[in-house]
Amino acid sequence: MxxxxxxxxxxxxxxxxxxxxxxxLLHEECxxxxxxxxxYVLIYHQHEPHRHTAWRASEYGWAPPELESEExxxxxxxxxxxxxxxxxxxxxxxxxxxxxLFNDDVVCGICRPTESDPVYFAxxxxxxxxxxxxxxxxxxxxxxxxxxxxxDYVFVPRGVKYRIELDDSDEQHWIWFxxxxxxxxxxxxxxxxxxxRMDAPFCHRDFTKPTFHGPVDEGIRTFVTKSAGRFTEYxxxxxxxDCVGWDGSTYPWKFPILNFQPRAGQVHLPPDWHGNFAFxxxxxxxxxxxxxxxxxxxxxxxxxxxxxxCDEFLFYCxxxxxxxxxxxxxSVSFHPRGIMHGPHPGAYEGSIGHDRTNELAxxxxxxxxxxxxxxxxxxxxxxxxxxxLP
Numbered sequence: 001m002x003x004x005x006x007x008x009x010x011x012x013x014x015x016x017x018x019x020x021x022x023x024x025l026l027h028e029e030c031x032x033x034x035x036x037x038x039x040y041v042l043i044y045h046q047h048e049p050h051r052h053t054a055w056r057a058s059e060y061g062w063a064p065p066e067l068e069s070e071e072x073x074x075x076x077x078x079x080x081x082x083x084x085x086x087x088x089x090x091x092x093x094x095x096x097x098x099x100x101l102f103n104d105d106v107v108c109g110i111c112r113p114t115e116s117d118p119v120y121f122a123x124x125x126x127x128x129x130x131x132x133x134x135x136x137x138x139x140x141x142x143x144x145x146x147x148x149x150x151x152d153y154v155f156v157p158r159g160v161k162y163r164i165e166l167d168d169s170d171e172q173h174w175i176w177f178x179x180x181x182x183x184x185x186x187x188x189x190x191x192x193x194x195x196x197r198m199d200a201p202f203c204h205r206d207f208t209k210p211t212f213h214g215p216v217d218e219g220i221r222t223f224v225t226k227s228a229g230r231f232t233e234y235x236x237x238x239x240x241x242d243c244v245g246w247d248g249s250t251y252p253w254k255f256p257i258l259n260f261q262p263r264a265g266q267v268h269l270p271p272d273w274h275g276n277f278a279f280x281x282x283x284x285x286x287x288x289x290x291x292x293x294x295x296x297x298x299x300x301x302x303x304x305x306x307x308x309x310c311d312e313f314l315f316y317c318x319x320x321x322x323x324x325x326x327x328x329x330x331s332v333s334f335h336p337r338g339i340m341h342g343p344h345p346g347a348y349e350g351s352i353g354h355d356r357t358n359e360l361a362x363x364x365x366x367x368x369x370x371x372x373x374x375x376x377x378x379x380x381x382x383x384x385x386x387x388x389l390p
């Protein structure tokens with residue numbers, strides 16, 4: 001959650017009478033987190049937002065994570081999934097998400113939509129973060145529009161009504177995270193009052209907030225919500241975007257990955273220094289082009305390591321991945337805890353003397369073990385674990 005922000009026509013105090021210019025009473029909606037103890041937003045509607053004319057199970061939505069077979073999960077190994085080979089089925093973002101890894105805290109997957117969302121959607125099961133590898137569009141929410149393009153992160157808090165309009169890009173290829181417990185910006189980068197520290201790898205100006213347009217009526221009257229894995233559809237009498245103003249710290253935003261300010265040290269820095277976003281049980285890191293270690297005898301390539309408390313997910317966006325072979329743009333590597341991994345043969349010594357890397361990648365470390373889905377197995381590179389052999 002970011003700083004408090006206000007848009008449009010709001011009253012001088014919350015929970016009091018608020019009318020429009022014609023004297024009509026406006027209706028306050030409270031979207032709260034952690035009961036009433038967490039961040040929240042107050043939304044002021046022209047009409048009562050909780051009235052529905054019909055409700056039913058929805059045909060929109062995505063399949064829940066389905067665990068891979070016992071045969072493929074029995075042997076613990078380093079794994080590589082070719083996300084660009086994931087079958088593309090015609091459909092909007094609400095129905096195009098394919099889980100590839102999951103645990104109790106997070107689901108991550110691939111989204112390759114081919115058409116814009118025809119309905120509004122709110123995910124009550126989790127906060128959502130998208131990384132736009134290819135494509136672009138506009139996230140249109142009750143709180144305003146967030147235009148996005150390649151190399152942007154796009155965040156949607158749980159419960160916020162939105163839909164995504166795609167641009168005319170030839171390809172849409174996104175990474176998607178559903179944080180089922182919570183999502184926050186790492187506490188080590190904040191002051192006691194919540195402002196980003198001066199030494200944080202980003203500042204408030206790096207985040208783009210929604211552009212508010214006031215009440216909008218696109219003629220859409222269908223709203224879908226996801227709760228406990230169930231997609232329920234409602235018909236509304238009025239536009240779901242009848243908001244005249246809002247106030248709070250729970251709203252969508254975008255963050256271009258290249259706005260992340262990388263660090264360099266005398267010797268190789270651990271991934272924590274690249275921490276961009278967090279959730280209970282996990283950290284999402286941004287690896288961007290940067291100057292590398294400047295000790296005269298530094299080895300810039302990551303050292304072999306076995307993190308006995310963390311599983312590692314890594315999405316390769318672009319650049320020269322000096323520590324790996326057989327990896328390309330759109331590759332997903334998965335290194336379970338307890339299995340040592342690191343540079344491919346020759347890469348460790350070959351990195352000596354390098355002073356810069358142009359790699360661009362998104363990484364996630366989790367404390368709970370990640371499980372592989374059947375959909376991920378269908379695009380797996382079975383030779384990856386053996387690729388460390390000379």
